[in-house]
Amino acid sequence: MPRPDHLQFGALVHGSGGHIAGWRHPRANPDGELDIDFHVRLARLLEDAGFTALFVADVVAVWGHQLDSLHRTTRADYLEPITLLAALAPQTSRIGLVATATTSYNEPYNLARKFASLDHISGGRAGWNVVTSVVPLEAANFGRAEHFGHAERYARAAEFVDVVKGLWDSNADGALIRDKASGVYIDPARRFHLDHRGEHFTVAGPLNLARPPQGHPVLFQAGASPTGRAFAARVGEVIFTAPVSVAEAVDYRTRLDADVTAAGRDPGDVRVWPILTPIVADTDAEAAEILAELGSLIHDDVLRRLVQDNFGDEDFSDLDLDEPLPDFGTATNRSQSRRAGLLALARGEQLTLRQLALRFSARADTVGAATTVADRIAAVWATGAVDGFNVSFPYLPEQAERFTAEVLPILADRGLFRPPTGTTLREQLGLERAA
Amino acid sequence: MPRPDHLQFGALVHGSGGHIAGWRHPRANPDGELDIDFHVRLARLLEDAGFTALFVADVVAVWGHQLDSLHRTTRADYLEPITLLAALAPQTSRIGLVATATTSYNEPYNLARKFASLDHISGGRAGWNVVTSVVPLEAANFGRAEHFGHAERYARAAEFVDVVKGLWDSNADGALIRDKASGVYIDPARRFHLDHRGEHFTVAGPLNLARPPQGHPVLFQAGASPTGRAFAARVGEVIFTAPVSVAEAVDYRTRLDADVTAAGRDPGDVRVWPILTPIVADTDAEAAEILAELGSLIHDDVLRRLVQDNFGDEDFSDLDLDEPLPDFGTATNRSQSRRAGLLALARGEQLTLRQLALRFSARADTVGAATTVADRIAAVWATGAVDGFNVSFPYLPEQAERFTAEVLPILADRGLFRPPTGTTLREQLGLERAA
Numbered sequence: 001m002p003r004p005d006h007l008q009f010g011a012l013v014h015g016s017g018g019h020i021a022g023w024r025h026p027r028a029n030p031d032g033e034l035d036i037d038f039h040v041r042l043a044r045l046l047e048d049a050g051f052t053a054l055f056v057a058d059v060v061a062v063w064g065h066q067l068d069s070l071h072r073t074t075r076a077d078y079l080e081p082i083t084l085l086a087a088l089a090p091q092t093s094r095i096g097l098v099a100t101a102t103t104s105y106n107e108p109y110n111l112a113r114k115f116a117s118l119d120h121i122s123g124g125r126a127g128w129n130v131v132t133s134v135v136p137l138e139a140a141n142f143g144r145a146e147h148f149g150h151a152e153r154y155a156r157a158a159e160f161v162d163v164v165k166g167l168w169d170s171n172a173d174g175a176l177i178r179d180k181a182s183g184v185y186i187d188p189a190r191r192f193h194l195d196h197r198g199e200h201f202t203v204a205g206p207l208n209l210a211r212p213p214q215g216h217p218v219l220f221q222a223g224a225s226p227t228g229r230a231f232a233a234r235v236g237e238v239i240f241t242a243p244v245s246v247a248e249a250v251d252y253r254t255r256l257d258a259d260v261t262a263a264g265r266d267p268g269d270v271r272v273w274p275i276l277t278p279i280v281a282d283t284d285a286e287a288a289e290i291l292a293e294l295g296s297l298i299h300d301d302v303l304r305r306l307v308q309d310n311f312g313d314e315d316f317s318d319l320d321l322d323e324p325l326p327d328f329g330t331a332t333n334r335s336q337s338r339r340a341g342l343l344a345l346a347r348g349e350q351l352t353l354r355q356l357a358l359r360f361s362a363r364a365d366t367v368g369a370a371t372t373v374a375d376r377i378a379a380v381w382a383t384g385a386v387d388g389f390n391v392s393f394p395y396l397p398e399q400a401e402r403f404t405a406e407v408l409p410i411l412a413d414r415g416l417f418r419p420p421t422g423t424t425l426r427e428q429l430g431l432e433r434a435a
Numbered sequence: 436m437p438r439p440d441h442l443q444f445g446a447l448v449h450g451s452g453g454h455i456a457g458w459r460h461p462r463a464n465p466d467g468e469l470d471i472d473f474h475v476r477l478a479r480l481l482e483d484a485g486f487t488a489l490f491v492a493d494v495v496a497v498w499g500h501q502l503d504s505l506h507r508t509t510r511a512d513y514l515e516p517i518t519l520l521a522a523l524a525p526q527t528s529r530i531g532l533v534a535t536a537t538t539s540y541n542e543p544y545n546l547a548r549k550f551a552s553l554d555h556i557s558g559g560r561a562g563w564n565v566v567t568s569v570v571p572l573e574a575a576n577f578g579r580a581e582h583f584g585h586a587e588r589y590a591r592a593a594e595f596v597d598v599v600k601g602l603w604d605s606n607a608d609g610a611l612i613r614d615k616a617s618g619v620y621i622d623p624a625r626r627f628h629l630d631h632r633g634e635h636f637t638v639a640g641p642l643n644l645a646r647p648p649q650g651h652p653v654l655f656q657a658g659a660s661p662t663g664r665a666f667a668a669r670v671g672e673v674i675f676t677a678p679v680s681v682a683e684a685v686d687y688r689t690r691l692d693a694d695v696t697a698a699g700r701d702p703g704d705v706r707v708w709p710i711l712t713p714i715v716a717d718t719d720a721e722a723a724e725i726l727a728e729l730g731s732l733i734h735d736d737v738l739r740r741l742v743q744d745n746f747g748d749e750d751f752s753d754l755d756l757d758e759p760l761p762d763f764g765t766a767t768n769r770s771q772s773r774r775a776g777l778l779a780l781a782r783g784e785q786l787t788l789r790q791l792a793l794r795f796s797a798r799a800d801t802v803g804a805a806t807t808v809a810d811r812i813a814a815v816w817a818t819g820a821v822d823g824f825n826v827s828f829p830y831l832p833e834q835a836e837r838f839t840a841e842v843l844p845i846l847a848d849r850g851l852f853r854p855p856t857g858t859t860l861r862e863q864l865g866l867e868r869a870a
Contacts, residue, residue: 023613023620030613030620034645036525036556060544062643071623077611077645080545083552086521090471105542109495109576110515117518121471140639141544176512178458178465183734185458185465188506204575208497210469210512299618 001430003268007381007417008388008429009408010053010098010238010273011046013039013084016074017395018277020306020361021297023074025290028395033078040091042397049404050419052428053096053127054088055220055390056081060105061137069305082114089122096425098127098220103160104153105133105142108201111160112167116212124213124424128164129220130235132157132228154227156200161219161235163203166194168216168434170206214426215434224338233259237431238271240390243365246379249274253385271429276377276389277364280402284368291367294394295358303357310338310360321354364394370406374414377407381416436865438703442816442852443823443864444843445488445533445673445708446481448474448519451509452830453712455741455796456732458509460725463830468513475526477832484839485854487863488531488562489523490655490825491516495540496572504736517549524557531860533562533655538595539588540568540577543636546595547602551647559648559859563599564655565670567592567663589662591635596654596670598638601629603651603869605641649861650869659773668694672866673706675825678800681814684709688820706864711812711824712799715837719803726802729829730793738792745773745795756789799829805841812842813851 015032016023023030032038043054063075070076081099089097097118101111111128119126132153133139139147148156175190194205221236223229232239233256244252257267281287298306300321307325308316314328325346346356366376380386393399411417420428450467451458458465467473478489498510505511516534524532532553536546546563554561567588568574574582583591610625629640656671658664667674668691679687692702716722733741735756742760743751749763760781781791801811815821828834846852855863 021618024615024618026615028615030615034555034611040525059643060548061639062641071621071626072618074620076621076626076643077606078643079555080548080552080644083517083521083549083556086518087524087556089522090475090526106545107540107577110541113495113515114518117515120469120514121518121522137639140637142542143637171512176469180459180461180463180465183456183459183507183732185509186506186511191506191511202575202578204496204572206497208494208511208513209515297618 001268001432003271003387004420004430007377007411008052008271008273008420009050010055010096010388010390011051011400012390012392013042013054013056014074014078014392015039015396017399018392019294019364019394020073020075020302021294021299022395024297025294025395027398029397032396033074036087038397039084039088042400043088043092043095045397045400045404047092047095049408050417051095052388052420053098053425054085055098055127055129056084056100057129058100058102058131059135059138060102060133061135061141063135069299069301072299072302082118085126086118086121089118089125094125094423094428096125096127096218096428097122098129098218098425100129100131102131102133102138103157104148105138108160108163109167109203109207112164112207113209115164115217116168116207116209119212119214119217120209124426126212126214126217127220127238127425128217129222129240130157130161131222150225150227154231157231158234159198159200163194163196163198163201165216165434166196167203167205167207168212170194171209171211173211173215176210214424218425218429218431229256229259230263233265234263236270238273238429241272241274243276244274244380244386246383249380249383249385253383269431271387271431272385273388273390274380274386275392276366277392277394278373278399278403278407279364279367279394280370280373280399280406282369284372287367287369287372291364294364298357298361303354303361306357306361307342307353310342316353319353321357322352324350325353325356370402370410373403373407374410377411378414378416436703436867438706438822439855439865442812442846443487443706443708443855444485445490445531445823445825446486446835447825447827448477448489448491449509449513449827450474450831452834453827454729454799454829455508455510455737456729456734457830459732460729460830462833464832467831468509471522473832474519474523477835478523478527478530480832480835480839482527482530484843485852486530487823487855488533488860489520490533490562490564491519491535492564493535493537493566494570494573495537495568496570496576498570504734504740507734507737517553520561521553521556524553524560529560529858529863531560531562531653531863532557533564533653533860535564535566537566537568537573538592539583540573543595543598544602544638544640544642547599547642548644550599550652551603551642551644554647554649554652555644559861561647561649561652562655562673562860563652564657564675565592565596566657585660585662589666592666593669594633594635598629598631598633598636600651600869601631602638602640602642603647605629606644606646608646608650611645649859653860653864653866664691664694665698668700669698671705673708673864676707676709678711679709679815679821681818684815684818684820688818704866706822706866707820708823708825709815709821710827711801712827712829713808713834713838713842714799714802714829715805715808715834715841717804719807722802722804722807726799729799733792733796738789738796741792741796742777742788745777751788754788756792757787759785760788760791805837805845808838808842809845809849812846813849816851
């Protein structure tokens with residue numbers, strides 16, 4: 001199917017906002033994360049405004065590498081994504097529901113069931129953001145001293161996804177007969193053993209649930225290392241990327257399309273959604289003030305940790321925040337792409353640790369009056385290299401309210417945006433139903 | 436806290452009904468299982484009528500030992516319980532939400548999160564029915580040729596429950612500060628590493644989610660073998676049992692109370708809910724006709740399988756349904772208590788295979804006009820040995836409608852039943868919040 005000819009938007013779900021100090025903003029709701037009514041209101045606001053999907057990130061541990069600074073952030077306390085999205089499903093009617101789940105610390109049978117169940121409950125609106133887990137504290141919650149190695153993580157992930165797809169397909173479309181007269185509930189000719197025997201998993205099947213309404217829930221992926229990119233090209237249907245500048249966008253897409261083609265797939269079957277972290281205010285100056293205010297609300301310990309957590313085993317606790325970053329060596333196993341990017345940024349611009357942390361953590365790449373934000377979105381869209389954006393609102397609910405009320409109407413007036421058509425998430429994305 | 440002085444009721448959630456041919460009944464909804472709107476309507480009906488809890492059974496495979504007859508039942512196709520109950524949470528306001536989950540094929544960290552999330556989303560209404568998995572097809576979905584042995588299953592379950600409770604407690608009550616001024620989101624003094632290192636699990640913790648509103652979601656258990664009963668006495672707060680006659684009820688409770696005391700707990704902290712499978716009609720004769728009709732709707736292959744699935748490796752496919760059951764030997768590892776019970780029943784009354792299957796599978800122990808059903812419930816309640824019933828409606832929605840509209844008002848008029856008081860499930864059950 002052709003790529004949608006209008007911009008699409010997903011939204012990261014986090015109760016108080018995506019900025020690490022967003023919950024402290026005077027107009028943020030600090031209690032949002034555990035408040036299901038707040039989540040419902042936000043989901044409906046975004047659905048009504050024409051967002052295509054809600055997206056919930058996840059880590060199977062407190063969300064940092066160490067505990068020292070986490071008590072100052074919302075990243076150590078959040079609802080399990082599939083449980084949260086299941087609760088939102090009957091409270092919404094069209095918006096996609098995309099949960100992150102790791103292939104390193106789950107069993108394929110359990111995860112296949114959960115996403116199939118979410119797809120049935122939501123009438124075909126489920127998506128799975130496939131991750132392999134990189135936060136060290138996660139491994140220790142599952143009996144391991146450290147994560148699987150980089151290559152093994154992705155090999156396991158690839159087999160895991162194959163098994164899950166196989167389980168979704170282990171009941172053919174139309175297998176549910178439910179004919180009272182003959183007494184046949186399921187057509188036995190349309191239900192299959194999977195009998196998968198692989199290097200990491202042995203799974204008999206069949207799945208104990210009819211094929212999901214979408215055939216397969218939509219697969220999201222965000223791999224950025226070379227191995228991760230190859231995996232994304234092989235399985236990703238919507239690719240989350242770091243923010244791309246207008247200058248970078250076409251190169252990124254060209255490379256991705258080549259990777260997708262090399263993996264034997266049609267680049268037309270892949271959507272690209274860079275992350276977008278907007279701050280909308282009445283004027284550009286006022287928006288910049290909000291960004292600065294958010295930066296000032298980050299505690300020094302958190303600033304230091306934000307950079308350190310993307311490095312390896314170095315201890316940053318004695319580093320002066322206002323000195324340039326020391327010259328660290330080459331990458332370790334974890335977070336290779338992030339570490340390299342941070343090092344290049346720090347060296348290229350001779351940033352202090354504080355400046356680097358703010359640059360990296362501020363997570364607001366598009367800051368200004370509504371027209372300014374719309375202009376930047378339009379410029380990236382004009383490259384033809386992206387299909388939409390995955391929006392992380394720095395604090396909530398205000399920024400979601402302003403974005404939907406002020407930015408989307410401008411994009412609609414310019415003919416760049418309209419609410420998606422279609423019932424299932426797959427249809428809204430212009431992706432074929434899995435055969 | 437004292438045991439509630441009025442009858443309480445839980446309801447098994449299964450879209451078309453609990454009788455194996457219930458979906459074929461002329462007034463059953465055969466499409467109920469995957470229809471979330473149907474589940475919502477049923478949940479609200481039961482909540483409004485004063486039911487204390489919804490309960491979802493589960494098997495991590497198609498729900499039988501072999502596939503030959505499953506296509507004639509609803510037992511091969513159902514939603515994952517936690518996902519289903521999460522969807523029902525915001526659509527209901529008081530009723531408890533109890534999901535079955537196995538300790539054999541999950542990781543404690545994942546399950547602790549899911550039940551804690553369900554408890555937060557529902558405002559303290561979550562319960563966990565702890566099972567260890569006995570259906571052979573389950574093992575094969577998780578890389579094992581067969582289940583863990585009986586003793587190892589329960590040893591693993593005991594450690595699993597300890598870890599889950601430890602994770603729930605790894606954030607103390609009141610840990611969430613969320614104070615914008617000081618920037619402290621979580622009180623670090625109220626969050627703990629678990630650092631569990633046991634025979635089956637090694638889990639660092641802490642859980643990445645605030646302590647559940649109930650402290651601990653309520654633990655349900657239904658173990659019936661000697662090992663299973665010891666486990667239930669150790670961890671169960673609500674015990675599901677097989678139907679008990681008036682004659683058996685006091686003996687059962689006396690034995691359970693002794694087991695609970697031996698496990699170092701107060702018998703006042705345990706509730707007993709035998710299963711109840713009612714058929715309500717205008718007259719006793721009409722109700723008996725419905726039961727016979729349901730029996731006649733069970734295909735011969737299913738009848739045979741119903742008995743065989745509770746035995747071991749014997750093949751029943753060539754047995755004549757209308758001959759007495761052959762003399763099988765002693766129990767194997769699986770389903771010891773069921774097998775022994777069936778053998779005793781068959782031998783004691785010289786039943787044919789068909790008669791045994793109908794007796795066993797009919798699953799309607801309380802059949803009659805509303806007053807007849809109420810009388811039998813009242814008689815068991817009058818023993819003082821039960822706290823309520825876990826109701827499995829043979830076909831839906833009619834039997835739930837009749838039970839709530841006709842039987843509950845009789846029990847209320849007699850002063851035996853009233854809707855539960857309290858906000859959380861634990862409060863409704865009269866159970867202390869976990870310290």
